[in-house]
Amino acid sequence: xxxxxxxxxxxxxxxTGCTAIALEGYTLRQTQSSGEGRARLVMKCLATxxxxxxxxxxxxxxxxxxxxxxxxxxxxEHSFWAPFKYTLETLGLTAIRIxxxxxxxxxxxxxxxxEAMHAACLWAICGPEAxxxxxxxxxxxxxxxxxxxxxxxxxxKRLMKTRxxxxxxxxxKDVPARALYKAQKGRTWIWVMPxxxxxFSQFTLVLQDIATGAFPIRGHAAARPAAWLx
Numbered sequence: 329x330x331x332x333x334x335x336x337x338x339x340x341x342x343x344t345g346c347t348a349i350a351l352e353g354y355t356l357r358q359t360q361s362s363g364e365g366r367a368r369l370v371m372k373c374l375a376t377x378x379x380x381x382x383x384x385x386x387x388x389x390x391x392x393x394x395x396x397x398x399x400x401x402x403x404x405e406h407s408f409w410a411p412f413k414y415t416l417e418t419l420g421l422t423a424i425r426i427x428x429x430x431x432x433x434x435x436x437x438x439x440x441x442x443e444a445m446h447a448a449c450l451w452a453i454c455g456p457e458a459x460x461x462x463x464x465x466x467x468x469x470x471x472x473x474x475x476x477x478x479x480x481x482x483x484x485k486r487l488m489k490t491r492x493x494x495x496x497x498x499x500x501k502d503v504p505a506r507a508l509y510k511a512q513k514g515r516t517w518i519w520v521m522p523x524x525x526x527x528f529s530q531f532t533l534v535l536q537d538i539a540t541g542a543f544p545i546r547g548h549a550a551a552r553p554a555a556w557l558x
Contacts, residue, residue: 370532371511371518377449378497379513381458384442385449389539440479443467444538451487452495452531453518481541483534494527495520 373385444467451459451468459468466473468487471480496502496519503510507519509528520528 371509375511375513375518378453378518379516384446441538444481448534481538483537486530486534489530490527494524
């Protein structure tokens with residue numbers, strides 16, 4: 329029994345050290361997964377608006393995450409015997425590891441935020457003119473340029489850094505094999521090519537700014553080119 333006890337203690341000690349190392353690795357992988365999940369969320373927003381320009385896009389922030397690793401050790405002892413023949417004893421040690429990663433999502437639920445995200449998606453898919461036609465109050469503009477008491481999220485300059493037509497729309501048969509990101513809503517597919525990854529990153533930051541931004545800041549009303557409102 330003393331040997332068995334020592335074996336159990338050795339197994340527990342080994343698992344304790346391994347658990348700490350495994351937890352670090354799983355935590356790192358879970359952190360990296362947030363970037364992949366964020367990209368899918370952005371593409372889902374764009375696909376939703378591309379399929380129906382009147383639909384508000386869904387978007388959520390990664391609010392918190394937790395990674396757990398549970399290690400357990402089980403000692404199994406078996407005895408086999410037959411009268412006047414033989415006795416066989418076996419001792420088995422079983423180790424089990426159960427990793428678990430959870431994210432807490434915080435959906436954008438403020439009406440003004442949803443409007444701004446909708447305007448940003450219209451800008452990306454149809455151009456700035458479409459965003460201004462839908463929201464002529466300038467919800468994407470610099471809040472310091474307005475004196476109307478309405479929300480302005482200050483993301484226009486970042487949107488202007490994106491290339492025209494960086495997001496592509498079509499059917500499944502139109503999606504190139506080398507597309508960097510792709511998503512679909514119904515029969516509508518959208519995709520981003522590798523050469524437009526910088527524009528995609530800028531647009532991702534736009535949605536992050538809107539989801540985390542405070543508004544409004546008062547300033548003076550700004551005039552916009554009449555052509556944008558036609």
